[in-house]
Amino acid sequence: MDWIKSTLESTPEIALFVCLAIGFAVGRVKIWKISLGGVAGTLIVAIFLGMVADIELNDQVKQIAFALFIFTLGYISGPTFFASLNRKSLRYATFTGIEVVSVLAITAAAVLIMNLDVGTAAGLLAGGATESAAVGTATDAIGRLDLSDTEIATLQANVGTAYSISYICGLITIVLLSSQFFPLIRRVNLREEAAKLWAK
Numbered sequence: 001m002d003w004i005k006s007t008l009e010s011t012p013e014i015a016l017f018v019c020l021a022i023g024f025a026v027g028r029v030k031i032w033k034i035s036l037g038g039v040a041g042t043l044i045v046a047i048f049l050g051m052v053a054d055i056e057l058n059d060q061v062k063q064i065a066f067a068l069f070i071f072t073l074g075y076i077s078g079p080t081f082f083a084s085l086n087r088k089s090l091r092y093a094t095f096t097g098i099e100v101v102s103v104l105a106i107t108a109a110a111v112l113i114m115n116l117d118v119g120t121a122a123g124l125l126a127g128g129a130t131e132s133a134a135v136g137t138a139t140d141a142i143g144r145l146d147l148s149d150t151e152i153a154t155l156q157a158n159v160g161t162a163y164s165i166s167y168i169c170g171l172i173t174i175v176l177l178s179s180q181f182f183p184l185i186r187r188v189n190l191r192e193e194a195a196k197l198w199a200k
Contacts, residue, residue: 070133127164
């Protein structure tokens with residue numbers, strides 16, 4: 001066990017690819033016909049791996065990975081985003097506004113009630129909204145604060161911790177509500193409705 005820990009700590013690149021490989025495998029496992037996916041699977045594996053070894057990736061690797069994530073997100077959603085800009089898309093904008101206000105209000109309430117620091121608050125907001133891009137933005141913003149290196153490192157670590165917990169809870173909640181509970185309440189068969197929509 002010690003040699004595994006020392007290997008991961010001395011060569012964090014190995015830890016990175018181990019997390020990706022095992023994480024995507026875990027994400028494909030189905031429980032009650034539901035799979036978490038590669039992102040959540042990788043996150044879960046990374047959490048457990050972080051408990052075993054003290055792994056630190058180079059800051060440039062983090063920045064490049066975040067930039068690739070943002071690029072991929074924009075590249076995939078770009079064409080459909082501009083194609084969907086019409087009058088019918090206004091209702092989606094309304095739902096988006098409701099979500100943004102709700103997430104901000106809940107996070108603000110949590111900060112006031114539990115006296116959370118900015119790192120934990122940012123992680124809670126990003127994870128609760130399952131918005132991974134907010135993690136990189138918050139971490140970068142905290143790094144620019146006029147604080148000591150120790151305080152910045154602590155706050156940035158709190159972002160990751162709060163995000164990891166709230167993201168998994170938020171993802172599971174969204175998946176269960178949208179695929180199981182809401183269709184059951186409304187007595188809707190998702191497969192049949194999807195087939196009808198595809199036929200149109």
